[in-house]
Amino acid sequence: MTSLFSKFEGTAGALGSVVAVGGRNPFAVVIEKPVSSTVGIIEGRETLLFGTNNYLGLSQSKNAIRAAQEAAAACGVGTTGSRIANGTQSLHRQLEKDIAAFFGRRDAMVFSTGYQANLGIISTLAGKGDHLFLDADSHASIYDGSRLSAAEVIRFRHNDPDNLYKRLKRMEGTPGAKLIVVEGIYSMTGNVAPIAEFVAVKKETGAYLLVDEAHSFGVLGENGRGAAEADGVEADVDFIVGTFSKSLGTVGGYCVSDHPELEFVRLNCRPYMFTASLPPVVIAATTAALGDMQAHPELRKQLMANAQQLHAGFVDIGLNASKQATPVIAVTLETAEEAIPMWNRLLELGVYVNLSLPPATPDSRPLLRCSVMATHTPEQIAQAIAIFRQAAAEVGVSPAATAA
Template structure:
């Protein structure tokens, strides 16, 4: 009998090589204890956390913790049902009203994860007569949403409005709607999308625009609404999707829109209809974290100051770091061996970052992906830079 696991033989071989090369599984790291938003215990060592996406440090908000405890005591720990069955409690609607109001939008849908927000909205919106135009570097959730849809999928060059315009012009006169999907900040590289230019293409070609602000919500814009707000074109965006698991430090996803048909999406969106809804304690913690984010805009200022400090420091060291300044700072390496060795040595020296490997990386080169927090101190960032420089020289990445 054929083994159902035979298809994973390549993965098994690659993973075995990674473990053999570095002595540990880079995808199995356990944070044994959370000391603070910026420090955790890994392998019995206090370790600086530079790979958690906890941009505002709100996962450790004591107000959010208290709100979660109170909600669990009042409502229980789960809903046991989907949003269209018994899984909508008053807290869920309160959060949707709060998110819609924060974005100045007519309506909001809340999902159980950010992944499901993209999966659900894209697959529900794009039907078999429609076209999905995706940035080539789109997140897996966007590509999976396109697969679940029955639309025709067209990729355009990363962050290239001209290439998008050319591809949309070729579709001129064809039946069906055209939905363009881009991200605000790209999670692997930290690249920031030229959303104003994409919005101009959208207007000219009479298409729809969805922006995934997962890594830019709470980070960029006067009110922390993301790249579309910062670019002054938020009202040109038909749908804004995102997650609570980054800046707000909880879990869940959302989509906001001014289109009055959003309630039709609720009953045509399989990842919304057939998944248990978020538990009350998560909803309460998310609403409290959102209030904190709004009450403390200085967190965004500190976050970007910290991002500039890490970004500039990595460039001064001589490493091939991200071109644009954002809370995601990626160091690109030339070989798999360099990446694995550096990642392991960084962890051993007390700095945790993400190891990103081909084919998940945009140009098939390995990345050491860092994410910065508002709560990192200058001393912690400087310590991480010191370790990066030492390890890079040790691994012959720098002369």
């Protein structure tokens, strides 16, 4: 009889090889205790956190913690129902109003996770007979939403508006709606999308445009509204999806839009309809963190300065770092035999980053994904750069080996 788990044999073998090389499972790291937004205890040691997506450091916001405590005392710890049943409280509605107002949009939907926001919105908007145009480097939640949608999926080259235009033109006259999905900042490499160019393609072809601002919300734009704001084309984006688990430091997702039909999306969106809503504790903390983000624009400026410092340090070492200095900076290596020992040595020396291995990486090469926070001090960033230099030398990763 075939085992139900036989399909995982390849995964087991690959994981065994990774652990055999480095002695650790890099996908099961435990932060035993957060000391601050930038430091955590891992394996009993104080470790600099450069792999947490906590871009503004708001996971430790005193206002958010206080709001969560007050909400727990007043409202309890859960709703026990979905948003269309008993799971909508006044706090949920207020957060939706606040998010919509922040983006200057007519309406907003709040989801229990950012993953569910993409899963729900994409699968509900695009149905059988429609066409989804996805950037080849799209997040897993976007691909999963497209699978659930039953729409035809057409991939275009990463960050390539011309390739998108050609693919849309080939579909000219084909029945069905067309929805373009791109990201503001791509989570693996830190690449920023040319939203204004995608908007031009959308206008010329009559398609709709959805931008996932998960990693650019709170990061890009004069007010932190993301890549669309930075490019000055917000009004031309039909749907903006994002998450609270990056810049706001909590959990949950959202979709904002000026389309009045968003109200009907609520009544057809299965991940929204059949998932328990976020507990009041999280909603209150998120609302407070959103207020912190708006009240402290200097956090964004410090974040970008920190990103530039870390990126410049990697370039100085000779590492193959991302082309752009954003809060996501990837160091690409040539082989897993280099990447796995280097990741382990970084952790031993006191720096935690994310290890990504093929086939989960964009160009089938392993990478060390680093993320910067506004709350990192210049001294912490300098320390991380020095540890990268030491680890690269000890493992034998030379500048020549990492040249782009």
